[in-house]
Amino acid sequence: ILNVEQSPQSLHVQEGDSTNFTCSFPSSNFYALHWYRWETAKSPEALFVMTLNGDEKKKGRISATLNTKEGYSYLYIKGSQPEDSATYLCAVVRNFNKFYFGSGTKLNVKP
């Protein structure tokens, strides 16, 4: 069992605020890290996949970084909007094909 930790567990921000959250994992046998966005009553959707130390990915106002040596990834949202409200899940891939999910960070953006 691989312990993937996400913090904070939940976050309440005002529209326009920028925010970030963390995914921490043991750095050994790392293969890839995935971020998924999970809106209520929908299925999780992939945001980013990162494999290399120092990787940075960006999609609109959302970006992510990866540090495989120290075992963490940050997800940033610039200028949060109410439609960003969702649970953000990270998953670490080890041994080629096995995904280990964190508990998620639940983001609520108030208009």
Place this chain on the structure above:
Amino acid sequence: EPEVTQTPSHQVTQMGQEVILRCVPISNHLYFYWYRQILGQKVEFLVSFYNNEISEKSEIFDDQFSVERPDGSNFTLKIRSTKLEDSAMYFCASRETGIGANVLTFGAGSRLTVL
């Protein structure tokens, strides 16, 4: 856009009954998975399936669970004799390949309530 579909969306069953959850993965995907999330807990891996056989399973996936791909399109999860602790949201997912960078495409989930 292609999607993974799951049925039923919600099933209520009595303890000890058999339940079959169905999934139709994306047609050109080769790897199939079942995950579950008990309310308030992490998403947990149950089983992965490739080339018509189980490639990996977790300690949760005991003899009460089985998976099948009976007709080349459906991918089913069967729980033979449900327990109260099987109550959870069950997600099917598929991937085009087994490469770690290849994302999972999830279905919307099947909520199982065992009474």
